[in-house]
Amino acid sequence: MRQRSVMVVGLLISVSMLLGCEREQVMVDPTPAEVSEPEPIDIGDQPYRPRRRMDIEQLDQSIQRVTGGIEWRSGGRNGFSRFASMLGVAEYVERTVEDRSVSVLFLKFLNDASRDVCERLMNQEFDAESEAEKVFLVRASVEDRLPEGQERIEANLRYLLMRFHGRFVAEGSTEVNPWSEMLEQVAAEAVAEDEGDAEPDYRAGWESVCVGLINHPDFFTY
Amino acid sequence: MMKKQNRREFLRDSIAIGAGASVFGGLAGAGHLAQAADGDNDRYYVFCYFSGGWDVLLSLDPRDPAVFTDDGIRDHRIQPAYDLADGSDGFVVRPRPESDLEFGPFIGDLAEYWDRMAVVRGMSMETLAHQVGRRRFLTGKAPSGLNARGSSMGTWLSANTPGEQPIPQLSVGVETYNQTSLPSYANALRVSDAGGLVTMLQLANPALSEAQHNGVVSLLQQEADCDRARRSVMLRDWSAARERAQLVADSELYSYFQIGDDTEEMAELRARYGLTNGNQRNAAARCAIAAQALLKGVSRCVSLNAAGGLDTHFQNWRTDQGNRQREGFNAITALADHLQSVQYKETGRSWLDVTTIVGFSEFSRTPLLNQSGGRDHHITNSCFLLGGNIQGNMAIGASSDVGMNAQTVNLSTGRVDPGGEIIRPEHVLRTLYVDAGIEEDAADLRVEPITALLRS
Numbered sequence: 001m002r003q004r005s006v007m008v009v010g011l012l013i014s015v016s017m018l019l020g021c022e023r024e025q026v027m028v029d030p031t032p033a034e035v036s037e038p039e040p041i042d043i044g045d046q047p048y049r050p051r052r053r054m055d056i057e058q059l060d061q062s063i064q065r066v067t068g069g070i071e072w073r074s075g076g077r078n079g080f081s082r083f084a085s086m087l088g089v090a091e092y093v094e095r096t097v098e099d100r101s102v103s104v105l106f107l108k109f110l111n112d113a114s115r116d117v118c119e120r121l122m123n124q125e126f127d128a129e130s131e132a133e134k135v136f137l138v139r140a141s142v143e144d145r146l147p148e149g150q151e152r153i154e155a156n157l158r159y160l161l162m163r164f165h166g167r168f169v170a171e172g173s174t175e176v177n178p179w180s181e182m183l184e185q186v187a188a189e190a191v192a193e194d195e196g197d198a199e200p201d202y203r204a205g206w207e208s209v210c211v212g213l214i215n216h217p218d219f220f221t222y
Numbered sequence: 223m224m225k226k227q228n229r230r231e232f233l234r235d236s237i238a239i240g241a242g243a244s245v246f247g248g249l250a251g252a253g254h255l256a257q258a259a260d261g262d263n264d265r266y267y268v269f270c271y272f273s274g275g276w277d278v279l280l281s282l283d284p285r286d287p288a289v290f291t292d293d294g295i296r297d298h299r300i301q302p303a304y305d306l307a308d309g310s311d312g313f314v315v316r317p318r319p320e321s322d323l324e325f326g327p328f329i330g331d332l333a334e335y336w337d338r339m340a341v342v343r344g345m346s347m348e349t350l351a352h353q354v355g356r357r358r359f360l361t362g363k364a365p366s367g368l369n370a371r372g373s374s375m376g377t378w379l380s381a382n383t384p385g386e387q388p389i390p391q392l393s394v395g396v397e398t399y400n401q402t403s404l405p406s407y408a409n410a411l412r413v414s415d416a417g418g419l420v421t422m423l424q425l426a427n428p429a430l431s432e433a434q435h436n437g438v439v440s441l442l443q444q445e446a447d448c449d450r451a452r453r454s455v456m457l458r459d460w461s462a463a464r465e466r467a468q469l470v471a472d473s474e475l476y477s478y479f480q481i482g483d484d485t486e487e488m489a490e491l492r493a494r495y496g497l498t499n500g501n502q503r504n505a506a507a508r509c510a511i512a513a514q515a516l517l518k519g520v521s522r523c524v525s526l527n528a529a530g531g532l533d534t535h536f537q538n539w540r541t542d543q544g545n546r547q548r549e550g551f552n553a554i555t556a557l558a559d560h561l562q563s564v565q566y567k568e569t570g571r572s573w574l575d576v577t578t579i580v581g582f583s584e585f586s587r588t589p590l591l592n593q594s595g596g597r598d599h600h601i602t603n604s605c606f607l608l609g610g611n612i613q614g615n616m617a618i619g620a621s622s623d624v625g626m627n628a629q630t631v632n633l634s635t636g637r638v639d640p641g642g643e644i645i646r647p648e649h650v651l652r653t654l655y656v657d658a659g660i661e662e663d664a665a666d667l668r669v670e671p672i673t674a675l676l677r678s
Contacts, residue, residue, distance in 0.1 A: 050454075050455065050456065051454055051456040051457070052456070053456070074426060085412070086411075086412060086413070086418075086422060088409075096369060099400075099409065101400075101406030101409055101459070102406065102456060102459050102460045102463050103406050103407070103409055103463055104388065104389065104407070104411070104463050104466045104467045104470060105411050105422065106463075107460075107463050107464055107467040108422065108423075108425075108467050108470065108471065111425070111467070111471075112425065112426040115425075115426070115427075115428055115429070115430060116426065116427075116428065119428045178441055178444050179441070182437045182438070182440065182441045185433075185437055186433050186434050186437040189433035189436075189437075190431050190433040190434060204431060204433065204434055205437075207430075207434065208430070208434040208437045208438050211430065211434070211438050212437075212438045212441045212442065215438065215442060216441075216442065216445060217445065217451075217456070217457055217460050221456060221457075221460075
């Protein structure tokens with residue numbers, strides 16, 4: 001009996017408190033904040049987050065993506081799979097975390113992969129029967145030469161920097177200069193025989209561009 | 223008439239004489255190299271892992287069968303059983319009358335190095351699980367579950383001396399760890415045999431023409447030299463690793479490890495290690511790789527698998543345990559002989575004087591045979607250290623004469639002492655680190671070094 005009385009009293013107190021709360025509630029008119037156009041923040045050219053290296057799976061997929069499906073082949077199989085343990089890929093028995101350091105070994109195998117992939121990519125590009133089959137020489141043709149074809153070749157290099165490195169390079173930017181200089185220099189030095197005449201070997205030049213793009217840190221880091 | 227060297231031969235020889243870094247100028251540690259050339263503190267390491275858990279009664283921690291008889295097993299709980307093991311002459315080996323070290327019948331030729339060797343006995347592994355024991359010894363830390371916690375000793379010791387070798391740490395079939403953010407150059411290059419190492423070091427086909435190669439190298443060098451790359455830790459790592467990768471590729475280091483080649487150098491190497499063309503994946507071949515890696519200036523630390531198949535719970539204890547250990551010990555002896563025979567950088571000392579060889583296993587085996595005629599896992603272990611600054615003819619600690627249990631040891635004298643402490647793998651690692659000049663407990667091992675292990 002006494003217990004029931006205590007419960008009833010407690011209930012009445014709770015109801016009165018709730019009613020009290022409702023009466024004392026203060027309504028505030030929301031004040032709209034003024035949102036002005038933010039000033040651009042100068043982050044300088046300092047890196048503001050640590051770059052990370054792709055893991056091997058990302059790298060394998062990236063190479064296939066930018067080359068239109070060409071994978072690194074070694075010993076009759078995918079090279080990244082073949083050398084997975086050497087490259088520090090986690091197999092979840094002894095290693096549970098993948099080694100993502102930019103080691104000597106990683107760069108050696110990346111170099112191997114790039115040469116294999118780029119040679120086959122050049123075969124594909126230079127033997128393509130239609131422009132639609134090409135993924136590398138898209139803005140320039142296999143016939144373009146420097147300096148006459150400079151505009152198209154630089155357009156292609158800008159396209160490649162976007163395709164391989166995700167880097168937008170504006171027309172006229174000097175960022176393409178190291179690439180065009182390498183292309184021209186390698187082509188001139190790796191002279192190809194063309195019906196008895198010595199000609200600059202632009203195929204060798206473009207292959208070097210391809211190898212350089214894949215071995216560049218902008219390709220395998222993010 | 224002197225033969226004119228081409229660029230690749232020059233690079234390769236430069237590495238062999240320790241000048242590889244300065245050839246490229248930009249490698250960290252190039253300055254350190256000059257210091258190392260005649261430095262008294264130069265240290266190199268070979269870590270020899272006996273896989274599966276070795277029976278130390280047969281080798282490093284013997285008991286005299288005439289004293290520890292089967293009749294007394296109830297009292298001393300130790301059964302040498304030398305007469306049951308195939309290939310045993312049944313006796314404890316004392317290499318010389320003046321030797322304080324005694325060995326079991328399967329120590330093989332390694333007993334000849336009694337005066338350059340210390341044996342740590344009565345060491346507690348605190349585990350009976352293979353992976354845990356192995357990782358405990360490699361890192362000096364109890365794993366978290368089965369996962370290694372901390373970096374392995376080769377990584378610490380390689381990180382301590384940057385820049386001199388193109389592949390500071392080489393591992394032939396042994397796991398290694400870098401879990402304490404040590405520099406990436408200290409990570410092990412891990413292979414299973416000489417063939418794997420050649421594959422790793424040799425550029426795969428197709429090759430670029432010289433013009434293409436130079437063009438790509440020049441382009442990447444421009445990137446490495448730009449401000450953006452200099453400010454980024456990762457890009458600086460990339461730049462250093464790129465130069466080292468270039469050095470490895472240009473200098474054709476792989477030729478040092480083509481053990482089967484028909485050259486005078488390789489024939490001599492095969493003869494020294496008793497290798498035939500058909501068998502180059504055994505302990506002797508791995509020791510030959512280690513010797514080449516050290517002597518040619520390729521690596522500072524080499525880890526190798528000296529013996530496998532030692533997990534002998536059954537009748538295979540009788541047939542395999544002793545013989546496989548002996549095969550490993552003999553291979554290590556060939557390595558020690560090789561290092562002993564080559565002078566170190568015109569210092570008047572041998573390579574063995576600057577190289578510490580460590581032999582270890584994840585735990586040992588029970589002092590009593592089980593019902594199946596094998597031995598199970600036993601927590602009290604031993605290890606040996608040979609060469610370098612190791613005090614020769616030295617037994618550190620002892621397992622008890624009843625049941626071979628761990629006993630407390632005075633770290634200064636190496637003798638059993640009730641006031642001392644139980645030796646664990648981390649004591650051995652801390653000693654190596656202190657000897658290498660890592661005075662602070664950077665690896666966070668939280669133990670003191672065994673000073674009795676060191677000559678100075």
